[in-house]
Amino acid sequence: MPLAIVLILLVVGSLAFHFLSPWTFTPLASNWARIDTTVDITLVVTGIVFVAVNLFMAFCVIRYRHRKDRRAEYEPENKKLEWILSAATTIGVAAMLAPGLFVWAKFVDVPEDAMQIEAVGQQWNWSYRLPGEDGRFGRASTRLVSPENPFGMDPDDPAGQDDVLVQSAEVHLPVDQPVRFWLRSKDVLHNFTVAQFRVKMDLVPGMETHMWLTPTRTGRFEVLCEELCGIAHHSMRGAVVVEDEADFRAWTASWPTWADVQARPPGNATAGAAQFVVCTSCHGPQGQGQQAMNAPRIAGQDGWYLEQQLANYQAGVRGAHPEDTYGQMMAPMARTLATRDAVANVVAHIATLPDQAPAATVEGNAAAGGERYTVCAYCHGAAGQGIEQMRAPRLAGMSDWYLVRQLENFKTGVRGGHPQDYYGKQMGFMAATLQDERAIRDVVAYINTL
Amino acid sequence: MAYVAIADRDHEIEHHDPRTFIRKYIWSQDHKVIAVQYALTAIFVGLVALTLSVMMRLQLGFPNDFSFITPESYYQFITMHGMIMVIYLLTALFLGGFGNYLIPLMCGSRDMVFPYMNMLSYWVYLLSVLILLASFFVPGGSTGAGWTLYPPQAISSGTAGAQWGIILMLVSLATFIVAFTMGGLNYVTTVLQARCRGMTLMRLPLSVWGIFMATILGLLAFPALLVSAIMLLLDKTLYTSFFMPDMVSAGQQTVHTNGSPILFQHLFWFFGHPEVYIVALPAFGIVSDLLATHARKNIFGYRMMVWAILAIGGLSFIVWAHHMYVSGMNPYFGFFFATTTLIIAVPTAIKVYNWVLTLWRGNIHLRVPMLFAIGFIFTFIHGGLTGIFLGNVVVDLPLSDTYFVVAHFHMVMGVSPILVVFGAIYHWFPKITGKMYSERLGRWHFWLTFLGTYSIYLPMHYLGFLGVPRRYFAMGDTAFMPDSAHALNESITISAIIVAATQLIFLYNMITSLARGKKADPNPWGATTLEWQTPDTPPRHGNWGHELPVVHRWAYDYSVPGYPEDFIPQTVPADVAPVGRRHGVQHA
Amino acid sequence: MTFTLVFLAVLMAVVIGWLLRQTLNTAPWQPRAADDAVSGASLAISVRVLGLATFLAVVTSLFALFISAYLMRRHMHDWAAVDEPRILWLNTALLACASLVYHRTRSAAIAGDRGRLKTGLGLAGLLTFLFLAGQLLAWQELHAAGLYLSSNPANAFFYLLTAVHGLHLMGGLWVWARSAVKVVTGADPEAVRTSVELCAVYWHYLLLVWIILFALLLYT
């Protein structure tokens, strides 16, 4: 008896949960309303079955529960009943399948006028490529991938010269314009998902997969990787910004073409030396860093990383957070470097500075830190040397007190909290796994031994 | 011919009765002992996997509160959790455990036809388990590739345990397959050739049918896993490029070229989908017998039930790519596989209906096994219906790789067959041990497990709708994820901990009952099938004393009109007058 | 996958078709004297034969899947077909003889003719060992030609398929060895009869598999 009641309560409860639950599909932002419809149809059909069958079962449990005087009916089978039920089920299945296949057919054939865009995945971040004026993508291959050529572009393919290379996890799309995503991976499987768009597809190394949709709502939507791709799978985030045509054009123009990238002159160290004077006041003449000034060592740090961070300071992606006191000091300094070349020059100069590790200032249990560092090693390298293609800077031999502060900032979101600081957000995920001050000191103590 | 067959069988099964403890309980060739060995080992690893699941839940419910759960270890936990639960717990428990115990007894034979190979099967299985557990302790730890072990990720540097863990995992799987094949050959041949006189196929209890079909699926599907494991192992150790494409790993170009990751997925799921029915079909069969026995009514539509089992078995080989709708395979496959996948719903539906119709106009005793059986029907319907969502290719687009999938397969595999396992243990415990267990504790165990698991998995569907991806160490702050979702995760975790703790009640009940439970009636439920008609309880080696039983009727003669008793054992001749409960073997 | 599917379709059809014939239009709940009389053996063959048959079904599934994988992987553009070493033809002949000899040995065992049984077993074993040796030579040849396991998927598959086939043959040789020892140590033919019979079947089967594999390698 209690069983029957519970069964009924579970059915009622499940329905209640379903209708009251605030956790449902995110508001649609693409043309795939049809998918939602199919989901609803499926919900209705299966819902009816769920309620009907279970209530009937509950009824049986009540009505036919054991009593001394009762004896079960003897009925081996009932062909008629069984056929009716099978037929009903078949109809129910068909009612769900038919619309499903109809919508799938729509998904399978891509509209002629769809604009093309390529999402490139790697452990553990996104970048994008647009075909440029000629509307054709140039040849690209994983074998050509290198720090200088992260997209693996084929320099000899004329079609590739005007391809726009978006070295960022954020991509923009014009609203109401069908777009076909080409998906390419440099290493393992990934999956390009925007919940609000409904459709998703895997990135498969060695082949180009694709999917299409039409953004119907302007706004900013998160990109999640939904195929397990290693230990930082959950932190492989990006964003799609849907905006009107004009803004989209402006955004596209702000990114270099493959030709631009190749033409870029290397930074000029001597020119950089002049601008570097400004920096020395805090970071020290040799860029060796000064704890008193809260300025970290920059000599010996990877050039690409310095450029990236300077860009972040300039754009207010870093050093904007109210609690980031020292970052706020650095931001205006960074802005004194007016042009991209200016930045390149300073960085080139910094590369010429002597590379000697400062004395350790942080105590901690290096052994325990070593345990935890195994996770860090996936991106920063076992020797803490930094790996450009993972967007992970050098740690070994950099100012340890500074590392401690940054880890705390990452943990609290003071750094990496800005919506456009994707690599920062990723580091935030990892810093979050360091429970406390001690854990942080341990790791840094270990890094000091590298 | 008939007599010849029996004769030539009886001398093939040399009938020995070992005396020494070692020969009796360790190197035993008795199917019942082997069954228990299988079951205990499986339950042991099951508990390991259960512990892992709790640790996963701790991270998901209370992110980053525990220093021993890093992203690395989290992915290692889910991988081992999944793999152990599916293969080393359920497959081994249903086929190695229940298959071994029930087949010879229900078919009325003295033992499996190849007892020695049967014993070997267990020891090889144990070996595979040890290899698996060893991988926790090698440098780098066990593999964190997810139980699907997809390359390139499974064997490339971005993944935990890509050094030794994955190698041990693959070796362990290969070993398991060898063990399973040795057992499987036994089950098939025993069912087909070693039944007692009068036991036609259509007189077999559905438990045997379910296990039989599952075994056939296993024998044909596991080779797919073996093939993919061998080729992946070669890619890993000898740098072939079956599956491994060109790639840049941690900034380094690798030696592999042009391999096809999708090829692996096809092979894996060609095994993987039948596998899920390998753990489902025995549950279907066993639950049918539990329902019939405790509802005192013949299983409704026996023939349909048998054909449904065959149909499901056949169909399960042509639906595998429904796991690959968003894998980048040729999208046109979607049409075919969506159709076949939804067709499977029909035979499955028939089974569900017939279970419920068995209760209809029955005389339902709500004993512990029955509670679990009815609980199974409920959770299975729920899980099956969510499968329909995923099978319908476009509906799978938003839901694939989200918690909806996790919810689906836990509802349908993580709890339904588990409920049957428990029900079956409570049902056959008196026969296996000769002792009775505590009904009261059994009920507690049922209620907490049933309600607990439902409160774990129902909410997961809604996280899935919301778009929460599976295999995420942490959600972090994601714009479309309200804080309420985090709260939901906490509640799930709490239920999970409760349910996990509940299993201690079960273990306590089993152990104490074994030690000082009161002696069990040889046929406490008044069941008709042969295993309840053995001359002694627990059955001795050889099962049947001097003479094999002879069967005169099907397995479901409950409440037959005109008989005072509400059941007639299969061994009772058609013309014999009504018989009493404690009825032993009928000698021919 | 089509290749495997075809095989499975056939197999399933046979199994299910057979089961249905056993089960169709009986109403099991009606006690029938006819049913009471049937023995518990559904097939008029010994359990060992059925055991072997089942095992062969498993092995077939294994090879079918390897072949499916082969055919699928082939379509990637880096496939550089190997031209098979000549010696494979000789090996094929050797294996063919081996299975032929085993066939004769089988009849010898049934006839209980120790002499022919002894020589038969010896010869069959010898030929099989020669086959395996020949396969090794083929590997040598490829290796010498710089075609390593890792240098191209085509080679990889060649090594893999031949290896798997060879391993199965070695398994057979284990059984062969046991019966050979029995016979040499003067056991009477009856003692080894079944195992010789089964081995004969197994050898024919592995010959068939090899011919299919070889044809596949040649044709691609």
Ligand code: HEA
């Ligand atoms: C016991 C195990 C088991 C069982 C029985 C099933 C049963 C089914 N499964 Fe499930 N499935 C898994 C275990 C199982 N599954 C696992 C482990 C995974 C995940 C693997 C991974 O990725 O890690 C998975 C994943 C999975 C996917 C892939 C999702 C994805 O990754 O995107 C799909 C898609 O089609 C699917 C479909 C189905 C269907 C259609 C059934 C059907 O057989 C269900 C049939 C039953 C019913 C339909 C209910 C009863 C019927 C009625 C009450 C009658 C009325 C019905 C209608 C009118 C429709 N399953």
Ligand code: HEA
């Ligand atoms: C039979 C299969 C099975 C079972 C029983 C379970 C049981 C549980 N599972 Fe698991 N799970 C899987 C199969 C299973 N799981 C698989 C295949 C995956 C995918 C892995 C991957 O993505 O690679 C997965 C993944 C998975 C995830 C997703 C992880 C992620 O994607 O990030 C989660 C998260 O909550 C989870 C939770 C749980 C919980 C809380 C339990 C339980 O704790 C529920 C409560 C307990 C019970 C229902 C009782 C079971 C008792 C035993 C098992 C003890 C031994 C048996 C006896 C004593 C008879 N599981």
Ligand code: CUA
């Ligand atoms: Cu990339 Cu997950």
Ligand SMILES: [Cu+2]
């Ligand atoms: Cu499936």
